[in-house]
Amino acid sequence: MSQLITEVQPDVEIYIQSIYQTVVQRNPHEVEFHQAVSEFLESMAPVIKKHPEYQKYAILERIVEPERLISFRVPWVDDQGKVQVNRGFRVQFNSTLGPYKGGLRFHKSVNASIIKFLGFEQTFKNALTGQPIGGGKGGSDFDPKGKSDLEIMRFCQSFMTELYKYMGSDVDVPAGDIGVGGREIGFLFGQYKRIRSGNEPGVLTGKGIGYGGSLGRTEATGYGCIYFLQEMLASQGLELAGRQTVVSGSGNVSIFAIQKAQELGAHVVACSDSSGYIFDPNGIQLETVKQIKLVEAGRISDYTLHHPEASYYEGSTNIWNVDCEIALPCATQNELNEVAARQLIDNGVIAIAEGANMPTTLEAVHILLANNILFAPGKAANAGGVAVSALEMAQNSMRLSWSFDEVDGRLKKIMQHIYQDSIEAAEDYGFEGNLVAGSNIAGFKKVAEAMIAQGIV
Structure with missing residues (x-):
């Protein structure tokens, strides 16, 4: 946990380590929860140093404990x-x-x-x-x-x-x-x-369009991931067009990430399911994937029946062996480990955007950041789904229905704002260019300030 904590007072480090140790002691064997808390706490030392009131009001102690x-x-x-x-x-x-x-x-x-x-x-x-x-x-x-x-x-x-x-x-x-x-x-x-x-109607989101659902909700997480990726690449004077791209998974997030990436000119050559992955040198034919996964509920290996020039390989996590400049882990947690991270770096990856929740292990994140790979963490890059869910709630409250273009436009602006808030927070607290730390800090500060305002509850 200490790898991203730099130039802080020892007592602050001890305080933060004590928070993590308490989480582990109170929640034994909950390794995924430990991992999420550890990754978050790595960003907190300079924040606590600058805002001692957060320690005074036990914000960290309260925020790691579910209500x-x-x-x-x-x-x-x-x-x-x-x-x-x-x-x-x-x-x-x-x-x-x-x-x-x-x-x-x-x-x-x-x-x-x-x-x-x-x-x-x-x-x-x-x-x-x-x-x-x-x-x-x-x-x-x-x-x-x-x-x-x-x-x-x-x-x-x-x-x-x-x-x-x-x-x-x-x-x-x-x-x-x-x-x-x-x-x-x-x-x-x-x-x-x-x-x-x-x-x-506002009690659940992701509903059908005919009974209170929002246009654009199905596409939102995948589209939002690409909008965030666009901002991250643009900050370095780069574009997505022409980049060889690999997307893990073949569910909603993956499918619509592929769709938006292809619309923007990316050359997507591989996707996967829990059994294995397909590689199509001519580019993934998305309509075939949609038919197999969304209509037939089949396996991704069926893709080769329609496109014999493509190849199918067993082992879903082996997808990270495919040469690519852009990698989009959109399947599940911890699918991209340190071995895969080094393989991606060796194969020339320049940017990774997480479409799933915590799909990259903590060790892999450290390796990618140490090698200056552009890295968009899931809590920022895959926020598009919940953003449009909140828009669905707003429409339900007003008894209105917005057009797809209006929802998509709002989504794009939200993802742009998330990028800006994250990159600015990273710079303000000594993590310049580190979107993992930046998104942690930007999200945390909004919650922490509100917690102080609302008292000890």
């Missing part, structure tokens, strides 16, 4: 009539800036550590958007893959029957994440209405 962690069982009946039981979670991490806001993840890897790391990151990500939303996250170890629509519906109805107690458009507003798309949001929203006996 509420809810865990519950989710019983449901499968198509064979057998009762299944999963775990459900919701962490309401910080409501200083507004109602808790963050997605629901349905994946077999979900546990308390995953949910807490995501909720912690979400607090600062949401602050960076400038929207009045706090940080939260939730989900279940239920895996929708291989389940029928009816099984998914029954699970979602059971899940919402417990979760609704803690929700509300001014309290906690979930959205989608891995494993939770338009189908799942629809089932969840239907059950919420059934229980609440009313229409409260």
Whole structure:
């Protein structure tokens, strides 16, 4: 954790180390949460030195502790009539800036550590958007893959029957994440209405366009990542056009990152799913990927059936062996480790933008920054999704519907502002050019100032 802390008083370092040690002691075995807190604290020493009031009011001690962690069982009946039981979670991490806001993840890897790391990151990500939303996250170890629509519906109805107690458009507003798309949001929203006996469209985001959803929400995280990447490249006099690009994943974030990158002239040659990756020297044919992943729910290996000139390789993380100038990790946490980072550097990468949440290990981040690779961290680069979710909430409150172009224009401006706030914060606190530190500091200061203003709560 000390690698990014420079020129600070020893007592400040000791204080920050004590915060981290307390987190580890209180949350044993929650390695993803430890990682997120460690990465954040690496940026905090000069901030605490400049603002001793943050230590006086125990801002760090409070901000690493969620306001509420809810865990519950989710019983449901499968198509064979057998009762299944999963775990459900919701962490309401910080409501200083507004109602808790963050997605629901349905994946077999979900546990308390995953949910807490995501909720912690979400607090600062949401602050960076400038929207009045706090940080939260939730989900279940239920895996929708291989389940029928009816099984998914029954699970979602059971899940919402417990979760609704803690929700509300001014309290906690979930959205989608891995494993939770338009189908799942629809089932969840239907059950919420059934229980609440009313229409409260702002209680969930990512809804269908016909019942309160926002145009541009599906594309927002992927598009936002590219808009942020554009700003980062432009700061160095560089463009995306003509750059060989690799994008991990093939879900919504990846697909729309590829789409916007290709619109801007990037040559995207590889993408992946959990089994492996495809390499197409002629450039990824996005309509084929959309058909396979969004319509057929197939595997990315099927791409070669349509484009025999492409190659499929086992092992999703091996995608980082592909030569590229731009790398976009858009799949899941810790998919890009230190070995992959060194391989990317050797292959000539100039910029990396995280479309997923914490997809790069802490060791890999250190290597990339030490080698002056332009690096856009997820809490800044993938904030586009929650930014447009907040715009969806605003439209629901006003009973209005904005055009795609209006939403997209607002998204682009938000991502530009996040870049500027992050780069300025980095410079102000001695981390010039370091967007990891800059985004941590910019997001933290917005929350910290509001926490002081609101007293010890």
